[in-house]
Amino acid sequence: MTSSNDPAHQPGGFGLQPNGRPRPLSPHLQVWRWHVTMLGSILHRVSGGALSVGALLVVGWLLALAFGPDAYGTFVSLAGSPLGLLVWFGLTLALTYHLASGIRHLIWDAGSGLEPRTASTLTTASIVAAVVVALAFWAFLFATGRVSL
Amino acid sequence: MSRVAKAYRNGVKVSERHGAGEWTAERLSSLIVVPLTLWGLWSAASLSGGGYDAALAWFSSWINSGLLILTLLVSVWHMNMGLKVIVDDYLHKPTTRTVVLGLIGLACLVLAAASVFFIVRLALGSAPLPAGFGA
Numbered sequence: 426m427t428s429s430n431d432p433a434h435q436p437g438g439f440g441l442q443p444n445g446r447p448r449p450l451s452p453h454l455q456v457w458r459w460h461v462t463m464l465g466s467i468l469h470r471v472s473g474g475a476l477s478v479g480a481l482l483v484v485g486w487l488l489a490l491a492f493g494p495d496a497y498g499t500f501v502s503l504a505g506s507p508l509g510l511l512v513w514f515g516l517t518l519a520l521t522y523h524l525a526s527g528i529r530h531l532i533w534d535a536g537s538g539l540e541p542r543t544a545s546t547l548t549t550a551s552i553v554a555a556v557v558v559a560l561a562f563w564a565f566l567f568a569t570g571r572v573s574l
Numbered sequence: 575m576s577r578v579a580k581a582y583r584n585g586v587k588v589s590e591r592h593g594a595g596e597w598t599a600e601r602l603s604s605l606i607v608v609p610l611t612l613w614g615l616w617s618a619a620s621l622s623g624g625g626y627d628a629a630l631a632w633f634s635s636w637i638n639s640g641l642l643i644l645t646l647l648v649s650v651w652h653m654n655m656g657l658k659v660i661v662d663d664y665l666h667k668p669t670t671r672t673v674v675l676g677l678i679g680l681a682c683l684v685l686a687a688a689s690v691f692f693i694v695r696l697a698l699g700s701a702p703l704p705a706g707f708g709a
Binding site for chain 2: 470476480484488490491492520528530531565
């Protein structure tokens with residue numbers, strides 16, 4: 426085990442501060458033991474990015490609706506195609522995960538659940554909850570005949 | 575702002591003192607958007623497969639239209655802050671970052687304005703576009 430402040434053993438290398446002083450950088454992903462909270466954090470960012478695209482599609486839906494029945498028909502045939510449904514399912518999963526994970530972050534921000542074991546449990550729970558809710562949502566859509574392949 | 579931005583104490587840059595505001599805005603928008611997301615999922619389920627007329631009927635309720643405007647405005651605000659965090663993490667060149675953040679901000683403004691415009695028209699039962707816009 427090397428001393429953490431030994432300059433020869435800074436796994437992340439060095440960066441310059443705005444005032445020109447060298448400072449050790451945090452080691453990056455490859456030197457950390459894997460934690461589920463890392464996956465949770467990455468998925469939170471990825472799902473947030475995906476939802477930005479989702480926002481464009483929702484406004485696209487509003488646009489099609491405002492342009493009348495013909496435009497709406499075109500939108501629905503695209504959105505209801507197998508590829509379209511796959512995209513909407515992915516966005517549903519992104520939404521349920523970002524929601525569950527966001528609630529987890531709010532719990533942490535309130536100062537609770539920060540012990541490593543609890544934090545990991547919360548993260549696993551948010552992933553499982555997201556998958557379960559997204560699947561249940563689409564099972565409901567198919568079961569009630571709102572959507573079909 | 576430029577007065578504090580250039581402040582150094584013992585050779586270390588002093589906080590520009592707006593970080594707490596951004597943090598609070600992120601949490602506030604999250605708290606607002608949590609119940610709205612659940613309502614949005616429920617609305618999406620009730621609208622899907624219903625067709626054009628059912629969608630128009632849904633928008634004719636000002637509760638639905640109002641909540642959807644609120645949902646989209648707060649979501650776009652939240653999205654803008656989230657994308658800013660990503661850009662701040664990965665883009666280090668100040669000019670690139672400023673340009674990308676500017677474009678994202680512009681896109682968010684367009685999304686917000688378009689949402690309100692379309693939803694208000696749908697709620698009022700206006701004739702399909704491009705009525706009165708040159709058609």
